[in-house]
């Protein structure tokens with residue numbers, strides 16, 4: 001088993017809470033409250049704007065610390081898709097009459113963005129940062145792919161959102177990130193492994209809270 005597989009098995013309940021959250025289940029059932037979806041849209045737009053510099057910091061670490069030059073290309077493709085994502089959020093917000101410039105980040109979103117900032121520090125190793133990057137992307141991939149399964153009743157006007165992260169290409173990209181992370185972790189010291197596992201757990205918890213915030217359960 002790979003390091004990441006072992007950790008997912010060890011933390012199965014929080015992994016499931018992050019990838020099968022009631023907000024995602026409500027999209028899949030077609031019972032989602034549209035005000036929740038709009039809240040998610042506005043808050044996630046703000047999150048993605050903070051996610052870009054984090055991914056930029058992972059790219060810098062890859063250029064300095066990686067022993068495989070193809071890592072840079074995978075991370076760069078992630079940045080390119082974030083560029084498309086920002087345009088998509090603007091277009092989608094217009095469709096739903098969500099005024100992005102008027103939205104302030106909720107507390108939970110602020111907490112998550114502060115966590116991203118802490119991971120941008122130069123003392124955070126490439127192995128820890130790339131594991132976080134994979135985890136953040138993989139939660140969205142797993143969650144939204146669930147909304148596109150054959151028996152899902154996802155409303156047609158929400159399918160495009162689900163397809164952004166649930167499509168096969170995004171799945172392959174997440175697999176590439178996971179492969180890089182596993183390679184770096186297998187070469188990492190015990191200290192790096194301990195830090196990366198704790199950080200993975202934090203990402204999963206923050207993702208659960210982000211869904212709960214979107215659903216209006218917490219701020």
Ligand SMILES: Cc1ncc(CO)c(N)n1
Pocket residue numbers: 044047048136137139140207210
């Ligand atoms: C909260 C959150 N997690 C992960 C992603 C994936 O990019 C996102 N857009 N937002």
